[in-house]
Amino acid sequence: MNAAVETRTFGVTSGEVAAIDTWVAQVASRWGESERTVFRTRLCIAELAGNVLEHGAARSSDDYIAVTLSHLGDGIGVEFRDSGRPFDPTTESAATRAKSIESATPGGRGLMLIRAYAGDIAYCNDGRCNRITLKIRSA
Amino acid sequence: MKVTISEFGDVGTKVTLVGKLDIAGAEVVDLPLATVAGTRANIVVDMMGVDFIASIGIRHLVMAAKAVARGSRRLVLLDPTPMVTEVLVTAGLVDFLPIARSEAEARTLLNGAATA
Numbered sequence: 001m002n003a004a005v006e007t008r009t010f011g012v013t014s015g016e017v018a019a020i021d022t023w024v025a026q027v028a029s030r031w032g033e034s035e036r037t038v039f040r041t042r043l044c045i046a047e048l049a050g051n052v053l054e055h056g057a058a059r060s061s062d063d064y065i066a067v068t069l070s071h072l073g074d075g076i077g078v079e080f081r082d083s084g085r086p087f088d089p090t091t092e093s094a095a096t097r098a099k100s101i102e103s104a105t106p107g108g109r110g111l112m113l114i115r116a117y118a119g120d121i122a123y124c125n126d127g128r129c130n131r132i133t134l135k136i137r138s139a
Numbered sequence: 140m141k142v143t144i145s146e147f148g149d150v151g152t153k154v155t156l157v158g159k160l161d162i163a164g165a166e167v168v169d170l171p172l173a174t175v176a177g178t179r180a181n182i183v184v185d186m187m188g189v190d191f192i193a194s195i196g197i198r199h200l201v202m203a204a205k206a207v208a209r210g211s212r213r214l215v216l217l218d219p220t221p222m223v224t225e226v227l228v229t230a231g232l233v234d235f236l237p238i239a240r241s242e243a244e245a246r247t248l249l250n251g252a253a254t255a
Contacts, residue, residue: 101235
């Protein structure tokens with residue numbers, strides 16, 4: 001049986017990022033995935049989308065985020081494409097665990113969470129867009 | 140995201156959050172949480188109504204905790220959901236953003252810090 005696949009394209013605004021989350025939750029829930037798997041999928045995609053919104057450099061109305069979800073036998077496959085600046089989550093540095101509140105850095109935990117919750121993370125940029133793929137295993 | 144600020148007995152200020160602490164929720168939380176943190180009082184962040192958290196929401200909690208720590212006060216998280224708790228643990232925060240499962244436990248944790 002072929003995996004169920006759904007794709008949707010969004011703009012790059014905070015409202016569109018919220019719409020991505022709503023859509024991901026609806027699709028993953030409809031596929032019967034557990035609340036934990038849905039949550040982890042939402043979180044990884046929210047981190048990627050938030051990164052585009054915050055660090056994607058100058059934006060125009062042509063900029064986009066395209067998300068494809070695939071219902072696999074043992075989880076959810078994610079393809080995340082965006083027109084922002086190149087960003088490779090497989091090589092960027094994540095925050096390190098702090099020993100105290102004084103030494104804790106406020107940011108940098110998005111990558112830490114993605115790497116904890118997702119597997120098979122891959123990245124490429126063909127000069128036109130970033131393409132990140134990852135997999136959330138059913139939990 | 141809805142934010143409500145109230146007194147937490149005589150030990151600090153309670154900030155109650157309801158909704159998603161995502162990029163849009165973080166925009167709503169930013170100013171009120173920073174304002175409360177600026178008073179250097181102990182803070183209890185009631186997380187019971189937070190059904191989603193992303194790293195940008197964590198960032199605001201850490202910034203507030205760092206601000207109150209400069210005045211030898213603490214920020215305690217009150218009863219986050221299991222999924223939100225898992226995110227906080229995975230992000231390595233619970234050693235310095237302690238979680239209380241009841242208001243009584245939050246008071247006990249805050250009594251270890253200076254009172255407001």
